[in-house]
Amino acid sequence: MKDIIEESIKIHATAAEIWNALTDTDELENWWSEDVVLEPKAGGKFREAWEDDSGKAQLASGKVLAVKAKQEITFTWKEKDWVKDAETRCTFRIQDDKSQRVLTVVHEGWNTLPEAKRAQAIKDFTIGWKYHLKELKAYLDD
Numbered sequence: 001m002k003d004i005i006e007e008s009i010k011i012h013a014t015a016a017e018i019w020n021a022l023t024d025t026d027e028l029e030n031w032w033s034e035d036v037v038l039e040p041k042a043g044g045k046f047r048e049a050w051e052d053d054s055g056k057a058q059l060a061s062g063k064v065l066a067v068k069a070k071q072e073i074t075f076t077w078k079e080k081d082w083v084k085d086a087e088t089r090c091t092f093r094i095q096d097d098k099s100q101r102v103l104t105v106v107h108e109g110w111n112t113l114p115e116a117k118r119a120q121a122i123k124d125f126t127i128g129w130k131y132h133l134k135e136l137k138a139y140l141d142d
Contacts, residue, residue, distance in 0.1 A: 002122075003108065003110045003111050003118075003122070004074060004106065004108040004110070005105070005106070005107040005108070005110075005125055005126050006104065006105070006106050006107075006123060006128070007105050007129045007130055007133055008102050008103065008104040008105075008133075009102070009103055009106040009133040009134070009136070009137050010097065010100050010101070010102055010137075011100060011101050011102075011103055011136070011140050011141060012093070012099070012100050012101075012140070012141050013101060013141065015070045015071070015094045015096070015101055016070055017140060018094050018101055018136075018140065019040075019069065019070040019071075019094065020105055021087070021139065021140060022038060022040075022073065022092050023038050023039070023040040023064065023073065025037055027129070028120040028128060030139050031132065031135040031136040031140075032048075032132055032135070032136075033048060033049075033050060035047075035048060035049040035050065036048045036091060038064070038073070038075065039064060040064070040069070040073060041064060041067060041112055042065065042066060042067055043063060043064060043065075044064040045061070045062075045063055046060070046061060046062040046064060046075040046076070046090075047059070047060070047061050047063070048060040048061075048075065048089070053132075058079065058080060058081070059079070059080040060077055060078065060079050060080075061077075061078060061080075062075045062076035062077045062087070062090075063075060063076055063080055065089070067124050070094065070123065071093070071094055071095075071131055072091060072092065072093045072094065073091070073092050074089060074090070074091040075089070075090055075091075075101075076088070076089055076090075077089065077090050077107070082113065082117075083113070083114060084132075085112060086112045086113045086114070087112055088107055088108065088109035088110060088112065088113075089105075089108055089109045090105065090107045090108075091105070091106045091107075092104070092105055092107070093105075093106065103133065103136070105129050105133065107125055107129065110122050
């Protein structure tokens with residue numbers, strides 16, 4: 001299994017509209033969750049509060065490492081129940097493809113998780129990213 005998740009989706013929206021959907025709290029709740037924050041500035045915070053399948057409260061958090069406005073944002077990602085040194089890195093990249101945009105999410109750094117949890121985490125996050133990208137496409141393409 002690869003130690004990197006890379007998922008892309010084509011969207012019929014402008015780069016500015018996609019960027020806004022990725023970084024504006026009011027927009028994020030329309031396709032991801034009402035409890036997501038992604039501040040589009042270096043040092044900004046990332047936060048996602050959610051419930052797992054058993055109804056247990058979970059929290060993902062991190063900080064923004066790099067920003068190229070309307071093109072790319074990279075941030076760290078750590079779940080509250082991960083081991084102390086486990087931290088992944090996530091990048092949203094927007095590229096032009098003729099009359100549409102391609103949004104790619106790259107989620108890497110899985111080797112920081114204990115091997116026993118790594119494969120399941122990669123599988124779960126791959127499913128999650130596919131779902132969220134479909135939701136974003138449906139939201140922006142309507």
